[in-house]
Amino acid sequence: MAITHYWRVFMTFLRNSLVRDMTFRWNFIINSISSLSWVFMNLGFYILIFHQIGSHGELAPQSGWRQYEFFVFLSTTLLINSIVQTFFMPNAEEFSELIRRGGLDFALVKPIDTQFLISLYEVDWSSLANFVFGLCLLSYSLYRLDYHPGWFQVVAYPFYVICGVVILYSLMIALASTSIWLGRNQSLYNFWFYLTNFSRYPMEIYRGPVGDWLRRIFTFLVPVLVVVNVPARLLAKPLEPEHWWLMLYALAATVGSFALGRWIFLKALDSYRSASS
């Protein structure tokens, strides 16, 4: 009952956003083109690098990521980011405004989970262009790889993509919630981008005295490194025993991040003051 209730509400969010996006179709088209061109520029940059080092060369020495393996990684980044951008980004941006201008009042009086309501209220369909492109790049890269992933990997991949989305979302909602205490926090929202930047590269490149610390921080403290690394490695490389613990850890990190994000969100709601009318 509860699940169908939330599903119906979610479907209405999807529908309303789609109607809106179709009303402003040029805005929709331009958004899609601009985010796609950003992706192409990135892809072009990596093609250039692999052109220099050869497709059997590795992204960083001894990192173990050759061209099409890395492109699996890159398309995983694209898939995860585009899901976050489609469903959560417009809402996290709006959340700070809702707090500043008191619009959260309406969300708080609705008989539905407030976090669900404010997290999924708007959907940015144009960001799905990146998702489609990510799927294409992923298929092509898998086709070019000599290695064929087994059924377990094919099943676990989407699961860990969703885990990655949950981690990034939890980080985002936790940062956005702080605007209830701070009144305004555009900078913290930018901070999310800085942090997630670390998730865009394979773990192996974080080496040496500084790299080791970065890897520990972004694996255990703010687990953004497992976001793309776990699903990408699962699909692009043969399973090795040492990866099992990483997969288990990623699961724990997902549950932990979500619980912590929700806790911060609920704490923040208790301190909500509501802008005077």
Next chain:
Amino acid sequence: MAVIEVRNLSKTYRVYQKSEGLWAAFRGLFRRRWREVHAVRGISFEVEQGEFVAFLGPNGAGKTTTLKLLSGVITPTSGEARVLGHVPWRRENAYRRRFALVMGQKNQLWWDLPALESFRLHQHIYRIPPGEYERTRDELAEMLGVRELLGRPVRELSLGERMKMELMAALLHKPEVLFLDEPTIGLDVVAQHTIQNFLREYQRQRRLTILLTSHYMKDVAALCQRVIVIAQGRIVHDGSLEGIVERFGRSKILTVQLADGQSSRDFHRYGKVVECQPPRVKLRVPRQGVPELVAAILQNHAVEDVSVEDPPLEEVIAEMFSCVQQQTSQESPSPVSTSSA
């Protein structure tokens, strides 16, 4: 049993006190001056099922804060409240399904979409069965006269039309308690009138409990049997609108229609002449001395007609507010505390 019970409810905000100037702003980075604002100070009241109650008070008196506390949007500093048996700030879904909040200055409909789409969202959030939803929607659209506007994007509607849509959205789930915060603010007279009529009719039909805040005395006079006056966070009057005039009106308006050829020159000795258009004179006189004054005027002048009226309600209320404000500011200057943070 009362639908709304409030006991000793208080809400105190701590606000950062900004000082003027660049240097002060820089010092504010390290050492902040905080001021405590007592938005609501220990108010108590009860509202029975089916009552239509108005909250009156000057800006910043605590009206909106009270509504926000009762709808669970904010948590009180101390005190208790129960609405329909629920503690509002626990935000239980069982409670949230049974009331609605409308704010004249905030908008909850999707801006770029027809109101109809927002209504459908409400249908799903409140789990209204399809048949019932359509019936209620059409009924409300009929009553408010907005049937043909339902399909137009909200951003293309006038302020009055938008307010009607906001009301519709709030009433789709048939709430038992309705909180209205300045529902007619900024509207023209015609739209104000339509909304007043609608609210009166709807309340009469469904006997729901309504709490309304408004600056327009006309709203209050047209709709509410009971008025709670709140000033500086305290309740200063709880009763009928006429009761306010009885209690706080210090003067009466005396209109004297003089017989032909009578001079109106020396009327200022009876009281303050408000208007002098011979043969008619309007005086403001103290409330207590009215019979004696009328007798004296009748004795000294040839008079055709005399009428005694209360001054306009707005005037009495304004007088009351300034009187209450003086009292409370003498009692307790608002405390300023300094702390580092």
